[in-house]
Amino acid sequence: MGHHSCCNQQKVKRGLWSPEEDEKLVQYITTHGYGCWSEVPQKAGLQRCGKSCRLRWINYLRPDIRRGRFTPEEEKMIINLHGAVGNRWAHIASHLPGRTDNEIKNYWNSWIKKKIRKASSNNTKTNLNQDSHFTSPQILFPYLNLSTKSPPQDTLLPLKTTTFMFDIGPTMTAEALGLTSNTRVDHILHEAALLNQETWHQQEMVQFTPLMENLENLMLPMDVQNSAISEAECLQQRNEMNEWIEAQNSFSGYFLWEQAQGNIGGEEESSTLLASFP
DNA sequence: AACTGGGGCAACCGCGAAACC
DNA sequence: CGGTTTCGCGGTTGCCCCAGT
Numbered sequence: 230m231g232h233h234s235c236c237n238q239q240k241v242k243r244g245l246w247s248p249e250e251d252e253k254l255v256q257y258i259t260t261h262g263y264g265c266w267s268e269v270p271q272k273a274g275l276q277r278c279g280k281s282c283r284l285r286w287i288n289y290l291r292p293d294i295r296r297g298r299f300t301p302e303e304e305k306m307i308i309n310l311h312g313a314v315g316n317r318w319a320h321i322a323s324h325l326p327g328r329t330d331n332e333i334k335n336y337w338n339s340w341i342k343k344k345i346r347k348a349s350s351n352n353t354k355t356n357l358n359q360d361s362h363f364t365s366p367q368i369l370f371p372y373l374n375l376s377t378k379s380p381p382q383d384t385l386l387p388l389k390t391t392t393f394m395f396d397i398g399p400t401m402t403a404e405a406l407g408l409t410s411n412t413r414v415d416h417i418l419h420e421a422a423l424l425n426q427e428t429w430h431q432q433e434m435v436q437f438t439p440l441m442e443n444l445e446n447l448m449l450p451m452d453v454q455n456s457a458i459s460e461a462e463c464l465q466q467r468n469e470m471n472e473w474i475e476a477q478n479s480f481s482g483y484f485l486w487e488q489a490q491g492n493i494g495g496e497e498e499s500s501t502l503l504a505s506f507p
Numbered sequence: 508a509a510c511t512g513g514g515g516c517a518a519c520c521g522c523g524a525a526a527c528c
Numbered sequence: 529c530g531g532t533t534t535c536g537c538g539g540t541t542g543c544c545c546c547a548g549t
Binding site for chain 2: 243244245246280281284285288289331332335336338339342343
């Protein structure tokens with residue numbers, strides 16, 4: 230049989246959950262927990278597939294879920310993280326306690342739609358700097374051009390931070406990095422993503438730059454060992470990777486900004502733009 | 508009152524990864 | 529190991545509501 234067959238039994242119910250079903254699931258999970266989702270429906274007395282139960286619990290019933298509109302801070306966090314990592318909803322959600330990937334994904338999709346609609350309805354192209362969500366292309370342009378090697382003047386999220394976030398995982402403590410604070414790295418990154426760009430640059434020198442340097446030093450021997458190359462080669466590769474990521478990030482941010490302004494819209498334009506991008 | 512089109516959102520589907528045996 | 533099952537993610541669908549007609 231096909232191995233994705235959890236939902237093809239006759240009796241399995243689908244669609245929206247009734248309050249009674251919710252009650253059964255909550256009752257079961259709170260007393261027994263969930264070991265194996267595929268066993269949950271039977272044990273809880275539900276005509277659902279395990280996958281559906283899991284989804285319902287994760288996205289709606291679990292006790293630590295957070296409801297209601299996104300706060301401005303959360304919104305900013307989402308925008309910044311999305312600018313840095315793209316559609317990695319689960320990752321973005323992991324930085325927003327109580328929010329689910331689904332919720333963030335839905336929010337983002339309707340948010341984009343709204344932005345684009347709004348932009349195409351007023352084609353005046355005035356008040357370009359009104360929208361603080363996006364970095365202006367005037368600032369991003371020189372940085373878009375890979376021939377300029379100068380550090381970014383303005384970013385949505387410090388790019389090296391983003392890179393390392395995935396390399397080391399969130400559980401490493403700042404203490405392990407030689408910082409006195411006991412804060413976890415992901416908390417520091419959380420703070421970093423909330424800062425506006427001006428504040429970031431103020432903070433950067435005192436707090437984040439040392440952190441990043443420590444991370445680099447910490448990662449280097451591991452990288453060298455893992456890939457069996459020289460330290461110089463490793464540094465070279467790392468620089469290239471950072472450069473590529475910076476370019477990617479600024480491009481997507483720029484593209485989004487242009488799109489929101491209504492300057493570009495259709496698929497043709499985007500593919501043309503992409504093609505012209507090194 | 509009936510229709511309809513769009514928005515918001517919950518849920519589904521397929522796939523790749525991870526876990527299990 | 530290899531085969532099978534389960535999990536988790538991200539794209540997508542489809543349902544419900546509501547405003548406009």
